[in-house]
Amino acid sequence: MHTLDVALGERSYPIHIGRGLLDDPAPILARLKTPRVALVTNDRVGPLYLERVQHGLERAGVRCTAVVLPDGEAHKDWPTLNLVFDALLGARCERSTTLIALGGGVVGDMAGFAAATYQRGMPFMQMPTTLLSQVDSSVGGKTAINHPLGKNMIGAFYQPRLVIADTATLDTLPDRELKAGVAEVIKYGLIRDAAFFAWLEDNLERILARDPDVLAQAIERSCRNKAEVVAADETERGERALLNLGHTFGHAIETGLGYGEWLHGEAVAAGTVMAARLSRDLGWLGEGDLDRLVALFERAGLPVQGPKLGAERYLELMAHDKKVEDGRLRLVLLDGIGASRVSDAAAPERIAAAIEACCA
Numbered sequence: 168m169h170t171l172d173v174a175l176g177e178r179s180y181p182i183h184i185g186r187g188l189l190d191d192p193a194p195i196l197a198r199l200k201t202p203r204v205a206l207v208t209n210d211r212v213g214p215l216y217l218e219r220v221q222h223g224l225e226r227a228g229v230r231c232t233a234v235v236l237p238d239g240e241a242h243k244d245w246p247t248l249n250l251v252f253d254a255l256l257g258a259r260c261e262r263s264t265t266l267i268a269l270g271g272g273v274v275g276d277m278a279g280f281a282a283a284t285y286q287r288g289m290p291f292m293q294m295p296t297t298l299l300s301q302v303d304s305s306v307g308g309k310t311a312i313n314h315p316l317g318k319n320m321i322g323a324f325y326q327p328r329l330v331i332a333d334t335a336t337l338d339t340l341p342d343r344e345l346k347a348g349v350a351e352v353i354k355y356g357l358i359r360d361a362a363f364f365a366w367l368e369d370n371l372e373r374i375l376a377r378d379p380d381v382l383a384q385a386i387e388r389s390c391r392n393k394a395e396v397v398a399a400d401e402t403e404r405g406e407r408a409l410l411n412l413g414h415t416f417g418h419a420i421e422t423g424l425g426y427g428e429w430l431h432g433e434a435v436a437a438g439t440v441m442a443a444r445l446s447r448d449l450g451w452l453g454e455g456d457l458d459r460l461v462a463l464f465e466r467a468g469l470p471v472q473g474p475k476l477g478a479e480r481y482l483e484l485m486a487h488d489k490k491v492e493d494g495r496l497r498l499v500l501l502d503g504i505g506a507s508r509v510s511d512a513a514a515p516e517r518i519a520a521a522i523e524a525c526c527a
């Protein structure tokens with residue numbers, strides 16, 4: 168097992184990464200306020216892993232309430248969030264009850280938002296079971312649900328007390344979901360870690376083949392990058408916005424097509440190519456670097472072109488982005504592999520041209 172720390176003063180927390188961690192309740196027990204938990208999962212992950220986690224905790228004397236949500240991005244919404252509150256209230260969960268999210272990023276984001284708001288805040292832990300959630304969404308405390316007009320529009324920053332990433336859960340993850348997670352892994356290389364990007368170029372096929380050692384290295388390096396950024400800028404006043412590379416375009420794809428049509432990681436991959444192309448058009452990113460990143464996404468089986476929604480529709484959807492300031496779009500753009508910045512320098516016509524050039 169490897170352990171990293173997210174350094175946030177007295178709210179600091181560990182990320183444990185390793186195979187078989189779901190069966191060991193000890194790290195959870197060490198951080199519980201009272202011997203009571205609510206385990207939030209979905210109807211896909213629950214049948215695979217809920218019993219193991221629940222039994223381990225119950226054997227140790229912890230009272231468990233299970234909350235099983237419908238699966239899918241289309242359910243990251245108010246009615247589904249309300250099911251969590253119904254279950255917590257129905258079981259008389261208290262403010263001191265710890266809420267544990269067991270699942271991918273959808274369960275983690277929704278359960279986290281429920282924890283942030285139930286009785287004005289209850290302790291929260293993450294047990295991520297997808298590659299994407301192990302390398303990104305379980306760390307850093309962004310929680311949210313979607314709105315028909317925009318992704319993650321209703322939410323809160325609310326940090327977990329513990330993250331347990333059992334890499335053995337990835338054995339049951341479908342290939343398409345694994346690849347979607349790779350998009351966020353590549354993101355860290357692009358925004359701030361050129362050596363990691365080069366390592367990914369050398370090791371991508373071993374990640375896709377689920378080589379346990381290589382996967383664990385990719386998860387650890389990704390979490391280290393995310394933990395450093397979050398520790399430096401917890402609530403996205405500056406540097407944290409870099410973690411949004413490709414997301415302004417990607418979220419427009421997810422919202423524009425209807426949630427769940429494209430996976431988040433797929434939309435981020437196509438959106439990153441749009442951001443990279445725009446960076447190239449502005450003269451900031453070299454042609455060779457653009458080719459390198461497109462090639463890596465293609466090798467990962469990720470889309471490098473977005474759906475043809477029309478540039479005007481993209482821009483309309485992108486206007487809801489949370490980085491917009493005073494009506495101006497602020498985009499994460501690349502200065503090279505491993506170097507990025509947030510900028511409002513690109514005029515809408517230029518952004519539209521990059522979008523059109525990247526749609527199939």
Ligand SMILES: NC(=O)c1ccc[n+]([C@@H]2O[C@H](COP(=O)([O-])OP(=O)(O)OC[C@H]3O[C@@H](n4cnc5c(N)ncnc54)[C@H](O)[C@@H]3O)[C@@H](O)[C@H]2O)c1
Pocket residue numbers: 209211212215238239240243270271272273274276296297298299300303304305306307308309310319336337338339340341344347348431432
């Ligand atoms: N909070 C953040 O910082 C952050 C970061 C990145 C993404 N996100 C959000 O995360 C979500 C995407 O997360 P995701 O890619 O994990 O999608 P997801 O949660 O929908 O999981 C993908 C699919 O895999 C299933 N699944 C999960 N674990 C499994 C396992 N071990 N075996 C078999 N099937 C399994 C899920 O039930 C689902 O059908 C998006 O809503 C995105 O906005 C949040």
Ligand SMILES: O=C(O)C(=O)C[C@@H](O)[C@H](O)[C@H](O)COP(=O)(O)O
Pocket residue numbers: 303307309318319351403407408410411414489
């Ligand atoms: O943790 C962050 O900060 C991120 O931006 C990580 C992203 O991968 C993630 O998709 C996040 O939810 C997007 O943030 P949003 O603020 O644009 O909703």
Ligand SMILES: [Zn+2]
Pocket residue numbers: 303351414431435
């Ligand atoms: Zn993301």
